[in-house]
Amino acid sequence: MPDFDVVSLPDHDAPAEGDTAPDFTRPLVNAEFWEDAALSDLTDDGPVLLVFHTMAGAFPATYVWNELRDRGVPEDVQTVGVSISSPYEHKSFLEERDVDARLFSDPAADVAADYDLEHDLDGMAGVTEHRPAVFLLDEDRTVQYRWIADEWPDFPDYEGIADALDDL
Amino acid sequence: MSDEQPAITLYRLQACPYCERVVRTLDEQGLAYQSRFVEPMHSDRNVVKRVSGKRSVPAIVDDNTGVTMSESANIVEYLENTYGEGA
Numbered sequence A: 001m002p003d004f005d006v007v008s009l010p011d012h013d014a015p016a017e018g019d020t021a022p023d024f025t026r027p028l029v030n031a032e033f034w035e036d037a038a039l040s041d042l043t044d045d046g047p048v049l050l051v052f053h054t055m056a057g058a059f060p061a062t063y064v065w066n067e068l069r070d071r072g073v074p075e076d077v078q079t080v081g082v083s084i085s086s087p088y089e090h091k092s093f094l095e096e097r098d099v100d101a102r103l104f105s106d107p108a109a110d111v112a113a114d115y116d117l118e119h120d121l122d123g124m125a126g127v128t129e130h131r132p133a134v135f136l137l138d139e140d141r142t143v144q145y146r147w148i149a150d151e152w153p154d155f156p157d158y159e160g161i162a163d164a165l166d167d168l
Numbered sequence B: 001m002s003d004e005q006p007a008i009t010l011y012r013l014q015a016c017p018y019c020e021r022v023v024r025t026l027d028e029q030g031l032a033y034q035s036r037f038v039e040p041m042h043s044d045r046n047v048v049k050r051v052s053g054k055r056s057v058p059a060i061v062d063d064n065t066g067v068t069m070s071e072s073a074n075i076v077e078y079l080e081n082t083y084g085e086g087a
Helices: A039-045 A059-071 A087-097 A110-114 A158-167 B017-028 B046-052 B072-083
Strands: A025-029 A034-038 A048-052 A078-083 A102-105 A118-120 A128-130 A133-137 A143-148 B008-013 B033-038 B059-062 B067-070
Touching: A025 A087, A034 A039, A034 A087, A039 A048, A039 A078, A059 A078, A059 A087, A059 A158, A078 A128, A087 A102, A110 A118, A110 A128, A133 A158, A143 A158, B008 B017, B008 B046, B017 B072, B033 B046, B046 B059, B046 B067, B059 B072, B067 B072
Parallel strands: A048 A078, A078 A102, B008 B033
Antiparallel strands: A025 A034, A025 A102, A034 B033, A048 A133, A118 A128, A133 A143, B008 B059, B059 B067
8 A cells, every 4th residue: 555645536426225327328339339328228138237437548447347357247247337438449448458348438428427426637637537436237227236436546346346246 | 229229220430421321311211220330440340241241331231121231322222212202
């Protein structure tokens, strides 16, 4: 641990366990193409692990997806990310990191606003991205588990996620 | 929307004029369609090759008729003949 205080992130009102996660439609990028998709389209098909992360290229995005890839997620759970990266960047990221997931592109961070998880980046004027967070949603988009970054940077509680996946 | 996914899927490239030509026809015919965007590099278009046999866009898949087609002129003609007035 560093011998100084890490930057704390402010209070938030993000969806909590038992809440219904806000629906949204954005381009959803896979290894081959992207098309508009609604979060509710995905949850209609089964549980979703929804991961808010930094833009592609920033090391937290790399760390989080490497970790999720290496730890694995049950096949019946769809893993999807959300960041401000363009579909082109998402596609390169999936390829470079060999990540078996799909990523929503939300360049204006409106989804972050809907979830009260906007993160204005210091030193990058006009750039707001998604505060790191993880939501495990059931078929009704009900939040079964959540983790929200308290600090900058902060990394998901992978054990907590694994336990929540076990409890589905 | 999975319960009402449009029957027509359009594989397209951002800012490709031939693709926009097909979009204009789809709009003129009032047809719902789902856009799937691919990348400029032909080598990155395996999905298009898989569905249509070629890597060129635009390409459409019409689940109403079972037709898969490439080349904008062909697609426009097909759409007008299938869905246009007098079809």
